[in-house]
Amino acid sequence: MSNYKLGLDFAKQLDQNDQLAAYRNQFHIPKDKNGNELIYMTGNSLGLQPKITKSYITQELEDWANLGVEGHTEGQNPWLHYHEFLSETMAEIVGAKPIEVIVMNSLTANLHLMMVSFYKPSPKRYKILIEADAFPSDKYAVESQLRHHGYDDKDGLILWKSRDDEELANYEDLETILKNRGDEIALIMIGGVNYYTGQFFDLKRITELGHSYGCTVGFDCAHGAGNVQLNLHNSGADFAVWCTYKYLNSGPGSLSGAFVHERHANRKDLNRFTGWWSHNKETRFRMRDEFDQLPGAEGWQLSNPPILSMAAIRASLDVFKDAGFDKLCLKSKTLTGYFEFLINRLNKSDIKIITPSNPEERGCQLSIQVKNADKTLHKKLTETGVITDWREPDVIRCAPVPLYNSFMDVYQFVERLKTIL
Numbered sequence: 402m403s404n405y406k407l408g409l410d411f412a413k414q415l416d417q418n419d420q421l422a423a424y425r426n427q428f429h430i431p432k433d434k435n436g437n438e439l440i441y442m443t444g445n446s447l448g449l450q451p452k453i454t455k456s457y458i459t460q461e462l463e464d465w466a467n468l469g470v471e472g473h474t475e476g477q478n479p480w481l482h483y484h485e486f487l488s489e490t491m492a493e494i495v496g497a498k499p500i501e502v503i504v505m506n507s508l509t510a511n512l513h514l515m516m517v518s519f520y521k522p523s524p525k526r527y528k529i530l531i532e533a534d535a536f537p538s539d540k541y542a543v544e545s546q547l548r549h550h551g552y553d554d555k556d557g558l559i560l561w562k563s564r565d566d567e568e569l570a571n572y573e574d575l576e577t578i579l580k581n582r583g584d585e586i587a588l589i590m591i592g593g594v595n596y597y598t599g600q601f602f603d604l605k606r607i608t609e610l611g612h613s614y615g616c617t618v619g620f621d622c623a624h625g626a627g628n629v630q631l632n633l634h635n636s637g638a639d640f641a642v643w644c645t646y647k648y649l650n651s652g653p654g655s656l657s658g659a660f661v662h663e664r665h666a667n668r669k670d671l672n673r674f675t676g677w678w679s680h681n682k683e684t685r686f687r688m689r690d691e692f693d694q695l696p697g698a699e700g701w702q703l704s705n706p707p708i709l710s711m712a713a714i715r716a717s718l719d720v721f722k723d724a725g726f727d728k729l730c731l732k733s734k735t736l737t738g739y740f741e742f743l744i745n746r747l748n749k750s751d752i753k754i755i756t757p758s759n760p761e762e763r764g765c766q767l768s769i770q771v772k773n774a775d776k777t778l779h780k781k782l783t784e785t786g787v788i789t790d791w792r793e794p795d796v797i798r799c800a801p802v803p804l805y806n807s808f809m810d811v812y813q814f815v816e817r818l819k820t821i822l
């Protein structure tokens with residue numbers, strides 16, 4: 402959509418025509434002290450709580466109260482199989498096959514587990530390539546993997562930097578790095594959607610490029626899952642990880658998802674860390690058998706999982722299934738396009754959107770750079786009832802989420818920003 406208009410009436414009209422508008426009522430929207438709904442623009446950091454989540458968790462608390470250990474098999478949703486209830490919808494959202502997806506552990510822990518299998522350094526080829534402004538946890542994780550294998554983390558890390566005076570990473574630069582040093586690189590590990598700029602990378606292009614130089618390729622899709630169509634299977638990536646507390650609305654510190662491409666489903670030659678939950682389900686409780694690897698992503702599990710956290714994920718995935726992820730992505734493009742239009746129409750030379758303007762290269766987040774601003778801008782926004790995320794030195798990250806943010810939210814946010822500026 403490109404024929405956006407200014408003004409309050411147009412925002413109202415967009416909300417009226419929005420077939421997904423009612424989903425907002427399925428979420429708890431945080432309020433200020435006077436009971437007014439806040440404008441919540443930080444679904445990229447912690448997604449809001451679906452109203453049904455409480456009942457999903459309560460169900461498991463009740464089964465635990467009434468059944469004790471029997472809940473593993475006799476519960477309404479037997480805990481023994483609980484992770485299986487999540488895999489199909491989760492796989493749909495990330496564009497994978499159910500056998501390629503597992504919900505387990507937390508995000509950085511999964512990133513390490515994936516690197517145990519897919520970072521196989523040799524004296525000639527041990528380097529790891531990441532984007533220069535990767536999320537700190539990812540950078541720390543890959544550095545520690547280098548050290549773990551006895552390599553120097555400065556020498557071993559190759560950074561894909563943006564050019565001087567540019568914010569976004571450029572594929573030509575990645576091609577140049579690979580042409581010059583591709584045979585030194587064991588692993589390419591990139592944030593699928595960059596947390597800072599909101600740039601959504603072409604996963605397939607990066608994967609094909611990496612594979613053509615003999616590198617394994619993985620993505621951290623924390624800012625992509627539930628936000629954009631990742632198409633992980635078709636990307637050909639070796640692995641991916643993501644969290645469920647950002648766009649997947651499953652609660653603070655909730656479990657992570659992991660993707661392992663189908664072609665690795667039955668590989669016994671890969672290194673991995675294992676536990677009883679990676680062992681064959683049929684014989685797991687005989688307890689004495691030799692280890693027998695489960696096929697697919699399930700085979701990377703270690704422990705029996707936290708059911709209460711999974712109940713929240715299940716509730717959230719049911720909301721996604723009901724709304725339809727394709728439809729949400731369509732709305733997202735209109736909502737963020739409208740946001741971009743309003744920001745650009747402020748006609749302020751000190752404001753720049755650093756997120757790509759091509760809707761195919763971004764999700765819902767816009768990162769707005771306000772030159773010469775400092776954190777007082779963020780404080781003022783907060784005082785007017787807008788929750789945004791401030792990143793030093795001068796960027797506000799705002800994510801209108803199609804499940805619960807309205808066009809009116811976007812309109813009001815820009816009005817308040819205008820007043821403050």
Ligand SMILES: *Cc1c(COP(=O)(O)O)cnc(C)c1O
Binds near residue numbers: 536539
């Ligand atoms: C949010 C986020 C994390 C956080 O990691 P946790 O292990 O869940 O604390 C890591 N990496 C990226 C890219 C993120 O966006």
